[in-house]
Amino acid sequence: MASAASIKAPFDREVQFASKKRAVILSAASAFRRRGYHNTSMTDIGKALGLTKAALYYYVRNKEEILFESHLMAYDSMDEVLKAGRADDQTGLDYLEAIFRQFVDLLTQSGVSLLTDVDSLSGEWQADVLKRRTEIEKRVVSLVQQGQEDGSIRAGDARLHVFFFMGALNWLNAWFDTEGRLTGGDIADHFALQLRDGISA
Amino acid sequence: MASAASIKAPFDREVQFASKKRAVILSAASAFRRRGYHNTSMTDIGKALGLTKAALYYYVRNKEEILFESHLMAYDSMDEVLKAGRADDQTGLDYLEAIFRQFVDLLTQSGVSLLTDVDSLSGEWQADVLKRRTEIEKRVVSLVQQGQEDGSIRAGDARLHVFFFMGALNWLNAWFDTEGRLTGGDIADHFALQLRDGISA
DNA sequence: ATTAAATTTGACTTTAAAGTAGAATTTTCT
């Protein structure tokens, strides 16, 4: 069994394989974000890594698996963010803001892509991804509700509150990397304020 | 020349042709919104109208033209909204809110779809669509700036203000028709408030 | 009723991209 922290990791076959597979998925995800799933061919994905299309099939079963894993990676990152607990002195609104900032950071700085091509996934895989997304949405909705209970967030349909600012997050993918003069931090600051003012009590 | 208001319109061949072509595009746009451009085949589009795939080619040159026209229709509607002038007693913020409400109405009630598949358009067509979108964005940004000048909207990068709430608009497409219990009006009300609070001075 | 134009179709070709097979190469281990 290979431990990620092991000094031997670079010589461990499983670790090698996993990290290459990960590279395939990350690179593809970035292309999907920029040009869309269907406008990115397996040949393109290979080329970006200096590989031939056929070589990719050593790491993944098919193209759909890449899309699937791209989605999972994004949701894993978001779950990770959501894991961090809330400090006792934080209001619900403060906490929500902190989470949202980290979401923005993920998208602008960590190369994580929130993809919209769920419909290109079939059956089971699509269901899995939608489940993950719904799960995260529910947790964010519940954060909003906590804020409403402690009086830091104004009343109103919590789900609509969430859809509004999650839209900003998704839309980020469409324009961000084409806008050179704004840093991820700038955007996080701005968006956090707009989120806060938009729903504070 | 066929006038749309003419009593003879139903017997006018050009009018017939135009309205059928329009139906093709609207129906396709709705499918694109729900399942995505590449997950909707010409056969699907035909079937939805009780036609065979080949019949569609009587109305459009190719599939891409449908996507192109879908985009244009959406932007035409938005331009229409933007045409309405501002009343003298309206603050910049009030005016922006009114515009935004109408955008929401378009998407929830008028069957207009704001598509994201710009990358599936090639060359000239893609450029045209992006130009239209940029144009609209600019006008909205300028509304925000007017609000900042009259003191109704707080300071800050006007483009970021706009990207935030335009994201909400785009994201609407992804979830709206799957949510039966909310009317377009509900959403417009809620979103208008969240927009307003998010950027008011 | 006939005719001409408009509309639609069934049956086809084309195309782009996914996916596969087996050979070739590189890496790791002894």
Place this chain on the structure above:
DNA sequence: AGAAAATTCTACTTTAAAGTCAAATTTAAT
């Protein structure tokens, strides 16, 4: 060095969907 395993390649097949075309049908006017 030699063998075995891992990795990648070239060349191919398959597939799904776009797009075409000549013929059939429908519609509207004389």
